[in-house]
Amino acid sequence: MRKAKAMLGAGLVLAAGAATAAGPEFDWLAGHWCGGSAGRAIDEVWLPEAGGVLLGMSRTVRGGKTESFEFMRIVPAGDDAGFHVQPNGVAPTVFAIAERGERRVRFENAAHDFPNRIEYRREGDALHAWIAGPGRDGKEMRIPFEYRRCGG
Secondary structure, three states: OHHHHHHHHHHHHHHHHHHHHOOOOOHHHOEEEEEEEOOEEEEEEEOOOEOOEEEEEEEEEEOOEEEEEEEEEEEOOOOOOEEEEEEOOOOOEEEEEEEEEOOEEEEEOOOOOOOOEEEEEEEOOEEEEEEEEEOOOOOEEEEEEEEEEOOO
């Protein structure tokens, strides 16, 4: 009986440790997010982390036509760690995880022209994002994106 209790206790400790270690660090990003401005709608959808990856996609519609789209994935750890971005179906560009905290993450790729930094930060039902890097004139340019949860 004592041996059975010890084994059960050890199993529970190991299971709790595995669940904590494999926890979905970026699930705060999951959901359907809407943003944009008058005449320009942006949808960004993120699936919860599964299999060690979050999958996302975005679409920008202006005047009833798709202006751009993007496939994305975030790999929190391992050899492929980073933010893999494919705008308009081109080959992916990878941005390394530069900084992470509670409900925020910043990615960087100094070799990429623009953007070379991308950040997401969640506050309640608001998702704040920005892209930044050198503009055509060489001066720092930062473009913000403000999202709210949306239905659908």
